[in-house]
Amino acid sequence: MTVKEFFLEKLPQKMPYYEKRDAQIQMAELVEQTLTNGGEALVEAGTGTGKSLAYLVPALNTDANDVVAISTGTKNLQEQLVKKDIPFLKTLWEEDFSYMLIQGRSNYLCLSKLYNTLMNEDDRAFLKKWVEETHTGNLNEVIGKIDWDTRQMVGSDPDYCLGQRCSMYKECFTTLLRSQAKECKLLVVNHHLLLTDLMIKYTAGFEQGLILPPINHIILDEAHHIEDIASDCFGQEVTFNDFINIKNQTASSKELQRKDIALKNRIENELDEVTSYINRAKEIIRQKEKEQEDRIELNSELALVAGNIKSCFVEARNLLSEYDEDTLEAMALYRKTARVVSGLEAFLNEEQDSVSWANRKGFYNVPLKVAEQLNNVLFEPHHSVVLTSATLSTSGNFSYIKSRLGLETPEEAILPSPFDYSKVLLAIPNDLHRPNSDEYVKKIGEHLQEILPQIKGGSFVLCTSFKMVRALQDALRGKVNLYVQGEQSPQDLIRSFIEDGSGVLIGVDSFWEGVDVPGEALKAVFITKMPFPVPTEPLFEARRKLVEERGGNSFRELSLPIALLKLRQGFGRLIRRQSDEGLVVIYDSRILVKNYKRDVFNSLPTCSEWRGPLDELSEYIKSESCWCEKLFKKPNCASSIGRF
Incomplete structure (x- = not known):
């Protein structure tokens, strides 16, 4: 059965309320x-x-022995796929098929660590009982039931894995996971797990540290973040x-203590010395953050401290x-310390094609370009790779993402939403031109004070910095029911916001x-400002300089496409x-007058304006x-309509 036959004949029979969507069928084909033909x-x-059904149906139509990985950027989409979309297709599909969700291996219990690691004995007893009940060994099942430190200690870790030499290999949950994955048609994973697994395969071949079996086809949903x-x-x-x-792992190791306690003490003394250097590094970083320096130069005191940490490791x-x-x-701790040494060496010896920086979380060194590596691990080794998202194009084309990912001649399609955007009022003030000024934020705050209480339903206020979040929070406190990013977990914040029904959520990146x-x-x-990347x-900053060094226009090639997406x-x-x-309000009046105004409006659906x-x-x-009846509460509309 072709995908077109499925959507035109099979689906309507089983789903009477299904409405044919031409864009869905175009995408599926x-x-x-x-x-079938291969490529990207x-x-x-x-x-x-x-789009989920538009790629799942063709995925199931591939050769019987082919394995298809469906990779997502968020847990929400993973849950939709494994709890809703794929089970639904399983009820319709003529041939039986298997599927599974695979998470990073640290999510699964290591039995060897359970029995050989010093830990809270109540937690150990609980986990031993749980092992007899669980089918997956996924530690997310016991969140809140054991200490978080215990959860971290007992997660599966490739550095600790002996593979077939382990006495618990046959009972091992990751062994079971690999065995089950080999029998599955569809594997649902996240982008980070997928790329990490593929990188290991490329550099070291197949080995015991791998979770995913060989894959024929890859479908990347929410693909707009693949470069990052x-x-x-x-x-x-x-x-x-x-x-x-x-x-902590050194201190809690019963095996190190049993084998040579004197040697263990020497190692602990060496690692104790690191503590003072770590504290000094954090102190320097805090000071740099106060001075609003995002990048810590390698010739600074911090580089010397990082060098001391490396020497200890x-x-x-x-x-x-x-x-x-x-x-x-x-041996496991040896591999971990070796990786720390390698990471610090990369940080301290920044190459021309990479950039190093430090922040309150640690030290980093990343490549400026990923196209060649993506070709080596993702595009070249697999028969086909499909990248999809609701937002992949900028200014009506794929030039930006193709250049960033190194795609030369992929098949391309931009399929419009079937929704009627004439029901959206896009409002753009023409008198807010200085978005970096205090006056700009003040005017937005005053306007939100006036309009938010009239809105018939909830509102999002999307900001580009926590500084703006705090300013608007202060302006709106006591005037509306506020839900502010950071006050609860994102999931709890959204749940509370929805239950309220007329609340106001103020957030930054993750809520866009x-x-x-x-x-x-x-x-x-309410979009407070064009979301251009922070230049520092x-x-x-490093990618921008790279573009400019070759004579390119970094605003057109980087800043603007990132902001448009x-x-x-x-x-x-x-x-x-x-x-x-x-209602959508974009406060930033620059989009009406700057030379990129056409790019902005080409990137948005056609609305009422x-x-x-x-x-x-x-x-x-x-x-x-x-508009009054759609957007405003009745008292606000009734008084105004009565005047006409």
Whole structure:
């Protein structure tokens, strides 16, 4: 059965309320063509297209022995796939198929560590009982039931894994995971796990540390972040938590103590010396942050401190090598300390094609370009790779993402959303031109004070910095029900916001995308500023300089495309269902007059529009009965309509 036959014949029979969507069928046919013929495809599918089914159906139509990885950027989409979309298809599909969600191996219990690590004995007893009940060994099942430190200690770790030499190999949950994965048609993973696994395969071949089996086809949903995730995966980082974990694992090792307690004490003394250097590094970083320096130069005192930390870990690594090779924990800690040494060396010896920086989490070195590595680990080794998202294009084309990912001749499709965006009022004031001034933020705060209480439903206020979040929080406190990023976990914050029904959520990056609030719970989105990247952010700054050194225009090639993608994501929070309608306000008047204004409007759907002085927006809405009834509470509309 072709995908077109599935959507036109099979699906309507089993799903009477299904409405044919031409864009969904177009996408499914393009995905099927790519999976069959091989190569790459870029597919932008607007909200409401039904892109999940549009790639899952062709994935199931591939050769019987082919394995398809579906990789996502968020847990929300993973849950939608494994709890809703794939189970639904399983009820329709003529042939049986298997699928599974695979998470990073640290999410799974290591039985060897459970029995050989010093830990809270109550937690050990609980986990031993749980082992008899669980089918997966996924430690997310016991969150809140054991100490977080215990959870960190007992997670599976490739550095500790003996593979078939382990006495618990047959009972091992990661062994079971690999065995089950080999039998699956569809594997649902996240981008970070996928790229990390592929990088290991490319550099070291298949070995015991791998989770994923050989894959024929890869479908990357939420693919607009692939470059950033690839930079993380292909770079090196050494966090302050890494230092602490190695120290704690050394101290809690019963095996090191049993084999040679004197040697263990020497290692602990060496790692104790690191503590003062770590504290000094954190102190320097805090001071630099106060001075608003994002990048710490390598000739600074911090580089000297990082060098001292490296020296301590070199000594600890050498001491660990004195244990016998059959001392599992010594070998695991040796590999961990060696990785710390390698990461610090990369940080201290920044290459021309990479950038190093430090922040309150640790030390980093990442590549400036990932195209060649993506070709080596992702595109070249696999028969087909499909990249899709609701936002992949900028200014109506794929030039930006193709250049960043090194794609030369992929199949391409930009498929519009079936939603009616005439039900969205896009309001842009024409008198706010200085977005970096205090007066700009003050005027936004005053306008929000005036308009938010009138909105019939909830509102998002999307900011580009926590400084602006705090300023608007102060301006709105006591005037509306506020839900501010950082006060609860993102999941709890969204849940509380939806339950309120007329609240105001103020947030930054993570709330511009991946948040689904349909219906009256979200009636208005206020975008405070064009979301251009922070020019001093280390990785962006280095990439910008690279473009300019070769004579390119960094604004057109980097800054603007990044901002347009994020703007589209923020705009897309409003319309999540066919029946949704509402207001989007973009306060930044620059988009009306700057030379990139055409790029902005080419990147947004065609809406109803208003432009004018900011203080006239509410009166305009009141004067237009259709908009007043859609957006404002009845008392506000009734008084205004009565005047006409």
